Amino acid sequence: MLLPDADEVRRRIAERKGPHDDFLIGVVDRALSSIGRLDLSGWHTVNSAGQSPKETAEAVFALVR
Numbered sequence: 001m002l003l004p005d006a007d008e009v010r011r012r013i014a015e016r017k018g019p020h021d022d023f024l025i026g027v028v029d030r031a032l033s034s035i036g037r038l039d040l041s042g043w044h045t046v047n048s049a050g051q052s053p054k055e056t057a058e059a060v061f062a063l064v065r
Helices: 006-016 021-036 053-064
Strands: none
Touching (some): 006 021
16 A cells, blocks of 8 residues: 655646546545555555655565565
8 A cells, every 4th residue: 555645646646637637636635534544454555755656666566575
C-alpha cells in the first residue's frame, strides 16, 4: 500500500494533463482519508511522500523480492 502525500498526488495528476484530472484532483483527499482509516497491519506499506516515482518503484520492488 502506498502512503503518498496529498499535495504531491495532486501535483502529479495535474502534470499529466489527462481528461479526467480535475475530477481526480477533487477526490484525492477523500481517497487518502479512506486509506488512512484502513487497518494496514500485515500489509507492506511504502510512505512515498517526497519520493520520485523511480524511488517509489524501487521501494515496492524491494518488498517483493
